[in-house]
Amino acid sequence: MASPYLENPVDIGAQIVQRALRRERVIRDKQNPLAFSDEHLYERYRFSSEGMLYLCRLLEPHIKNPTRRSHATTVPQMICIALRFFASGTYLYEVGDAEKLSKNTVCRTIRRVVIALQRYINTFIAFPGHLPTVAIKDGFSKIAGFPRVIGAIDCMHIPISTPTKQIEADYLNRNATHSLNVQITCDHQCMITSLDARWPGSMLDTQIFEKSLCQRFQEGLFDGLLVGDRTYACQSFLMTPYPDPETKPQNDFNIALSQTRLKIDTTFAILKARFNCLRDLRVSPERASQIVGACVILHNIATIRKERVPNEYQLPPDDIDPFTQDHPTGRGVRDAITAEYFS
Numbered sequence: 001m002a003s004p005y006l007e008n009p010v011d012i013g014a015q016i017v018q019r020a021l022r023r024e025r026v027i028r029d030k031q032n033p034l035a036f037s038d039e040h041l042y043e044r045y046r047f048s049s050e051g052m053l054y055l056c057r058l059l060e061p062h063i064k065n066p067t068r069r070s071h072a073t074t075v076p077q078m079i080c081i082a083l084r085f086f087a088s089g090t091y092l093y094e095v096g097d098a099e100k101l102s103k104n105t106v107c108r109t110i111r112r113v114v115i116a117l118q119r120y121i122n123t124f125i126a127f128p129g130h131l132p133t134v135a136i137k138d139g140f141s142k143i144a145g146f147p148r149v150i151g152a153i154d155c156m157h158i159p160i161s162t163p164t165k166q167i168e169a170d171y172l173n174r175n176a177t178h179s180l181n182v183q184i185t186c187d188h189q190c191m192i193t194s195l196d197a198r199w200p201g202s203m204l205d206t207q208i209f210e211k212s213l214c215q216r217f218q219e220g221l222f223d224g225l226l227v228g229d230r231t232y233a234c235q236s237f238l239m240t241p242y243p244d245p246e247t248k249p250q251n252d253f254n255i256a257l258s259q260t261r262l263k264i265d266t267t268f269a270i271l272k273a274r275f276n277c278l279r280d281l282r283v284s285p286e287r288a289s290q291i292v293g294a295c296v297i298l299h300n301i302a303t304i305r306k307e308r309v310p311n312e313y314q315l316p317p318d319d320i321d322p323f324t325q326d327h328p329t330g331r332g333v334r335d336a337i338t339a340e341y342f343s
Contacts, residue, residue, distance in 0.1 A: 033080045033099075042308055045083035046274050046298075051307050055079050055298075062116035073101070073109060081106055082113035086295055089277035117294040124300045127151065127194040127213070128222060129187040137224060139188030144259040147341055149239075150224030151185040151193055152264035153213070153232070155205040158182055158197075159280045160288045171285060173201030180288055183208045184296070185226065186267040191303050197292040200285065205231045206324050214238075227261045234330035239337070243326075252342040253334070265315045271299050273313035 034041065038048040045052060056075050065072040073081070077099070085095050085106070096106040128150040129136050140149035157179040163171050171178040179201035185194040196212045209232060216222065217237040226238045234240040241254040272278050275295040281288040301307075326334075 034076050044087065045080060046087045046310075047083065047302065047307055051302065051305050052076070052079055052083070054305065055083075055301070058120070059113065059116045062119060063112050073105065077101075078109045078113055081109045082294075083298075085110050086275045086277050086291075086298065089275070089279055091282075114290050114294045117297050118290060120297055121195075121293055124297045124304075125192060125195055127185060127216075128224065129191060129193045130304075131187065133222075133224060136187050140227075140260055140263075143188065143263070144256040145341065146227065146239075146256045146260040147337065148225045149227055149260055150222060151187060151226050152261050152267075153183070153185045153209070153226045153228045153238070154261075154264045154268070155181050155183045155208060155231075156268050157201055158278055158288060158292060160285055161282045163285055167200070167285070170200040170202050177201070180285060180292065181205070181208060182292055183212060184264065184267065185213070186264050188263060189303065190263060190267040190270060191300055192267060192271075192296050195293060195296050197289040206233065209238075227257055229261065231324065233324040234326035234334055236327070236329040236333045238330065239334055240326070240330075242334070249338045249342040253338045256342065262315075269313040269315050270309055271295065273310035274299060274302065 034049050034052055036049075041047060041049055041052060047055065056079055059079065060075045063078050064075050081095060081099050081101065084099065085092070088095070092103045092106045092110075096103045099106065101109075131139075133150055136150050137148055140152075141147060157173055159177060159179050160171065162168060162178050168178070171180070173179045173181070180197055181199045181201050181203050183194075183196040183199075183205070184192055186192050194213060196208060199208050213226070214235075217226075217235075222237070224237075228238055228240050230240055230243065232238055232240050239257060241257055242250045245251040245254050275298070277291065278295060281291055283291065
């Protein structure tokens, strides 16, 4: 029976059980949020401890507070705050609650990290890619035997907050919601090789292409082909499917092109699964464009470092603009490829 005169009046048997079941306390430094397992970090931030340390070293010169007065946030804390927002897409006050910081601190920190990442946009996003062009062509060819491909292209809509009245109509897409229409190309490893996130949701995919990569291809800057869906016009440097295949070679061409082009759909799916904020950015168009750029840079860093790919991701549904009339030169190149490789 327990004695009322003991400081801890518990039967000796119960004390033995208590000691046996007591967990050893693990004291972690609150200033070092990386002192957790990779599983813990990946679930919340999408990067391993080594990956987050790399980001700390990369961004420290641009985000470090000059002093530690008033318990200013450390570089690892800033990286964690921004990554938690990118990964969860939740409200800022919820990020603040999770990281034990105020909403204003969270907002300023995310902005700081986004601007710092923008400095590296031309370092980590390069067309046709960081690998030699021959290696990229070979990588795409191994998918379905489609020749000379240096990139797959498509656009995706990123929902945003309702813009100001002066520009609201521009950002209304055909689903009557506000969005950015973001053009992306990728290589055979799902590395994003070009990004154009400037355009409102009302802009057609073909219009964006004509104002960006199309001009560089027309100048003869690249040796190779893009593959796209029927949204785009078939051109000498951009292959799209036959609209109505009439022969087996034409049908085989379409199948091979579709399997090769699937890389861009997979890239979109991984990007949105890795950074859930891209499913709904509750910010202005300008801020949304910058956040998209930051997430794409982080996606490429994660791909280069072979960080874990999200376990579950869904390919986006087909959402195709009205078909575009093919160019005669594009039809000629398409027929030549069909005759040489699929007949």
